[in-house]
Amino acid sequence: MHIADGFLSTQVCLGAGALSAGAIGLSLRKLNETVSTRTVPLTGMMAALIFAAQMVNFPLLLAPASGHLLGGVLAAVVVGPWAGCVAIALVLFLQMTLFADGGWLAYGANVLNMGVVGSLGGYAIYAGIRRRMPGPRGIVVGAVIASWVSVVAASALFCVEFSLSHYDEGFNLPGLFAVMTSFHSLIGVGEALITGGVVSYLLAVRPDLIAEPGSPAGAVAGLGRVVWSGAVAALAVAAFAAPFASEADDGLEAASKEVKIEGLVQEPRALLLADYKIPLPRFVSSAGSSDEAASGQSNGFWQKLSVSLAGVLGTAAILGITFALGGFSKSRIAPEATHAG
């Protein structure tokens, strides 16, 4: 899940870094607006807790491997979205410096994928489901759905970032999208099970610890929920529309050409193949000579798979977002919400 350095181009890293810096700054401001003395101990402890909880191994029920918690939605459910987002950013920073897990340059992208989309976006879905389903059942159901969606959305966002970084290499976004999202929809099931389990344990033992959307910690969400559900919706549209857009060979291409700084144009890749031999000559030659043909025929299966997966995932995401936006119409911020919807 952690993006290492070398995966993304510097331009994409800087863009993602600017977005996450803005989100973290906003979160810190929102946190300091309530009880400013609580920011450091509460958020810091939540981050330390997520860090420690990731050391607990969960046996995966059907697989020989074991998984661990990612924690974005769990943190947001317990201490509210702003503190959750900052806590994930802190965890990622410590993992980067202490474990060298996740790259320095890719830190902004990691925060964007897991903190901003994972915590803030996940909370938007969670809050929407809670409006529809009051009571403890809504808390658990909301946390489970939100954590699954947050993992899949993070992987979809990674695909977009990755293809923006490597768009000039004859890149097959629908294929990568299919592979990554199908991996992560499985990982997401693990995450959802763990989050749901921990949240229902907390509800059974200390229900007072979970932030109510009506209480000060939850009311902070306010306007931000509209903004962030809009962001999640935009992300979903971008991610799920991307396969179709790139088949038509315009949207993403054009966007990535705009992003690219002119002075940094790299050598055309065809030249490299002549002097760099990968010990798989058959693949190299087919990749070099018939890039278009290869991505056209042999990936028919992957493209179909990706389109159907995108359909399923898209429906799930849209369902969550519909819940979220439907919930807003009942709240105080109704006029803005209807505009956003």
Next chain:
Amino acid sequence: MPGDFLDRYSRGGTICHRMSPRLKIILTVAVIVTCAFLPLSNWPLYGCLASLVFVALSLAEIPIAYLTRRLLLFLPLVLMTAIAVPLSRGFAGGWQTAGTVVIRAVVAFLAALWLVSTTPFDRLLAGLCRLGLPRLFAALLAFVYRYIHVLFDELARMRTAQRARTFKRPPGWRDWKGAVQLVGTLMIRALVRAERIHGAMCSRGWTGKMHSLD
């Protein structure tokens, strides 16, 4: 416990350890950025960068066995993500992108490892602050760094207690439930502890504003 892993060789006396943290941060980021910009056609430069990083690591007297262990833990993650690129094209290409990504990732990883293994965490934070990291974020990081050790100890105690009451690992579902309860209990204890710390900080004059001596 992972406590062993946390900036393990950062308190040494070599020339790398004595360099200014700010300089080290700038150097490391420079290596990582260069690596990201370098097209694969200039592959000899990757070799130069890698040897540069390796020289730095050996100047810092970091044992090669430790480096190997860290790389062995790191590589599977990178390879798993990188393999998604050829896999997405039905193994009919994309090997070059995957290869480039892996080489860049390894060089950047070793550079970051050098920085972390020659700079204690508090010096690293001070260096980052002087390079523009916001004070509040640095205070939060220092807080987290302090309390992950406390929580690791707490977790270890709880695991010992859990094992003392369980003769062997229960199968499947019940083992999973045990792990959930472990995390849940740790969370309750941590949040209660956070409240206590908040009270203690306020009673010592904490107002939410950061002050620093330097």
